[in-house]
Amino acid sequence: MADVAEATEQTRVSTTEKPHEIPDSWQPNVLAFACHYCAFAAADLAGVMRLSYPPNVKIIRLPCTGKLDHIHVLRAFERGIDGVFVAG
Amino acid sequence: MIVGQQKPFDEIWEMVKGFKKVLVFGCNTCVAICHAGGGKEAEILTSLLRMKAAQEGIDMQVDNAAIERHCEPEFFEPLMEKVRTYDLVLSTACGVGVNFLSDRIGAIPVYPGINTTFYGAVPEAGFFVELCGGCGNCVLHLTGGICPIVRCSKSLMNGPCGGTNNGKCEVSNETDCAWFLIVERMKKLGTLEKLFEVQPPRDWSTGTHGGPRRISVEHIRAFEEEEEKNAATEGR
Incomplete structure (x- = not known):
């Protein structure tokens, strides 16, 4: 029976951001989750066209925004991301 | 199935804030179907607790785990050793699961993360109705x-x-x-x-x-006993 009993566990990988002083030069860290087939392609095209966007936006490519899970957004906030942008 | 609802976050925080090492323990059967306490909900609650602890400046380790059922002992086996290393288990299983784990875990508190509410059905996604009182x-x-x-x-x-x-x-x-x-x-x-x-x-x-109800299915218990006896004899 023990082999039937499946268990899932999440090992502790989190490095939760601690509260700290906000410097004057603060810029929000934004994480963009982009769908491979549309938003990511658009970002790629923007790059090809030499258009620039602020360096505090980091893009994560998803096979589809349907892949995005609650926990991906929450982990981003946990680690100190200030805003999450989902595009697809 | 058993239907429950997650307790308000502030109530959960009041319960757990005094502990250093907390395990949010989900159950992937009934309470996962009603989006209250499955592995996914346990994971989300864990993340919220970590963020709350960081905001409050409290040093607290919060992890999460889930098993298929909290109402049968076999399912606990692979995880019990790890579960016993925590100061508190915040169970998001139904009340049955909280009781059942409390009886087995030893001197570690098991607190409820959800309010177990009724026996119900799911007429449409996200909607639950009470249909049996278990009278x-x-x-x-x-x-x-x-x-x-x-x-x-x-x-x-x-x-x-x-x-x-x-x-x-x-x-x-x-x-x-x-x-x-x-x-x-x-x-x-x-x-x-x-x-x-x-x-x-x-x-x-x-x-x-x-008072508390019990049902004993004698032929099953007799069969299990017989099996155990046979296993012991063969072992000799």
Whole structure:
């Protein structure tokens, strides 16, 4: 029976951001989750066209925004991301 | 299935904030279906607790885990050693799971993360309705398959009260009058005359009023005992 009993566990990988002083030069860290087939392609095209966007936006490519899970957004906030942008 | 609802976050935080190492322990059966306490909900709650602890400046380790069922001992086996390393288990299983784990875990508190609410069904995604009260003395054969114990706000056994209002209950106009449903259903089944039989006052001792209930299936227990004996003999 023990082999039937499946268990899932999440090992502790989190490095939760601690509260700290906000410097004057603060810029929000934004994480963009982009769908491979549309938003990511658009970002790629923007790059090809030499258009620039602020360096505090980091893009994560998803096979589809349907892949995005609650926990991906929450982990981003946990680690100190200030805003999450989902595009697809 | 058993239906529950996650407790308000502030209430959960008040329960857990004094502990250093907390495990949020989900159950992937009933409470996962009702989006209250499955592995996914446990993971989300864990993340929220970590962020709250960071905001409050409290040093706290919060992890999460989940097993398929919290109501049978076999499912705990792969994880029990790890579970015992925590200061607190915040179980998002139903009340059965909280009790069952409390009985087995030793001197570690197990707190409830959800409010276990009723036995219900899922007529549509995200919507749960109570359909059985687990009263221990089923009368559904007399009432067209509609339970007067739990679907009638007053648990009436012999027809509707004066509060029935165009098929709705006086308690809430979102609640159907169970006796209206019963009469309509029995008309359809052609068994309306069954309702002329007066039901005597019920013996509620088969429900929760009779103390904790137990069911022992003797032939299964005898078989298991026999199997154990055989295994022991073969082992010798």
